[in-house]
Amino acid sequence: MTDLAQRADFRIKLFNRICFGVLIAFALVWIVPLAWALDTALKPNAETTRTTWAIADPTVDAFGRMLRDTDILTWFGSSLFIATLSAAGTVLVASLAAFALSRMRFRYRNVVFWVVLAGIMIPGQVLIVPWFRQFDALGLLNTWWAVSLPQIPTAIAVFIFKQFFDGLPKELEEVARTDGASYLRIYGRIIMPLARPAVAAVAIFTFVQSWNDLLWPLLVLSNPDIMTIPVGLATVQGAFGIRYADTMASAILGAIPLVAVFLLFQRHIVEGIAGSGLKG
């Protein structure tokens, strides 16, 4: 019997080893393109055509040139402002609406909820044509408003907040309410502080989505002074020609802020998804 158990134990260990090996192999495959991009960015332009990994003599010249010769710092500012405005706006208006839908009773509550839910199915991309005419008529093309306003009313964010609020016990605000606290106070002092995981998830996803969005900003931002990073990079892409180190340096610079956000919040991202009801 012990012999049998030992053999089973051995097989499980072997199985786990193989699994781990396969996983490492794939993780390396996933890392290689990033490592190669970084490696290329650290070479002089003339050396990038050699397919060697040697970075014995790394240089940050390419990064210096990008910062000096392109508007990338301006694009940074633009992206940062737009993504922050979109994320903060979404968190605020979606959580307020979700608070009403989850904690307040009023007539047509279900109707409002279904109207909001229906919005999840409308892909923003099919709205680019009407949006363009709308912002053209408002005279807001080439402004930050044109990029961030349409991103704020995100139906899925209301849904995530409502799911989270529904999970909080009713007793929480009962006491506050008998003490005569206003709804705004209950929202601001009791519910929102407890909803940090939902706030983090919605804020991170809206920020990332806004930061990376290309199609709509490409249409409305033609002025290099207010372009976002993706639009800027897409526009200058052809201009570098065979200066691969410069191209890769610009790509890395464009990615740095989000990688930093990710490294800071990576635990919250997984928790946020786990707690948001998004997992199904």
Place this chain on the structure above:
Amino acid sequence: MTTETAVRPRDAAEPGTPPPEKRGWTGLPALGFLAPFLILYLAFIIGPTIYGLVMSFFDTSLVKPGLSTFAGFGNYAEALQSGDFWSSLWHTLWFTILTTPPLIILAFVFALLADRAKHGRWFFRLAFFAPYILPSAVVALIWIFIYTPGLGLIEAGLLKIGITSPNWLGDPNWAMPSLAMTTIWWTLGFNFVLYLAGLQEIPRDLYEASSMDGATPWQQIRRITIPMLGRTTTLVAVLQVIASLKVFDQMYIMTSGGPNFATRSILQYVYDEGFTNFRVGYAAAVSMLFFLVVLAVSAVWFAIVRRQEREV
């Protein structure tokens, strides 16, 4: 607390119950909380959807104000008869077919393996999820370089083992699989994290009980893990299909829809017609047809979820 429990079932049972205004639950504060969202929602989602629908029945031009002449179903008829419309729709579907199965299966396998790993979970999360947060422009720049004939990473690697590689982005037959490969690398992380979250929900004692009964790891995966992740898989699948149908960025930057329009997506067709040919009425009609496809996918998902919920 007692009023709360007393009122709730009554509300559910009788729709005609007088609204609870007398207890101080008036509709006015609720409206105040809803207003900021609803105003923006009507202005930028519902309004434009209706406007787009109206526009699709007119010969609206980008360069002239107003809706211009009424076209009836003319734009729709033209789209349905246009070879460009069907080919861009097919490219979008082909891209979806190429990306969806690998993005579900690989994400599942990687999450399963990473969940079993005792050490270095942060490393796997980083490796698989990090590409997801890169802007499409960054991903495109890196992969254009990787696919470059003569010096790209893949060609160099394949040459070492004696294989000559095709012209990845330049060959009309290879361009789409190349874009699919890039996309799998780029977006797998999101599905990976959804699966990781799903795996954490499975009660550990299920595994313990089954291993007492002598189940092998492989049997556990087949009998416990896969069935328990059914709902996650449905969600991942539908989110993935919708995301893949919405593809635009990769093609726009990496191939501009080429070579020879072999990778022009439906959204790029909308973009080309509306903003290069200025035919926004026609572009709106194409958008609406695309919206119908997305709606159909959502409806199928909804039906499957309803069925799963009934089974549980």
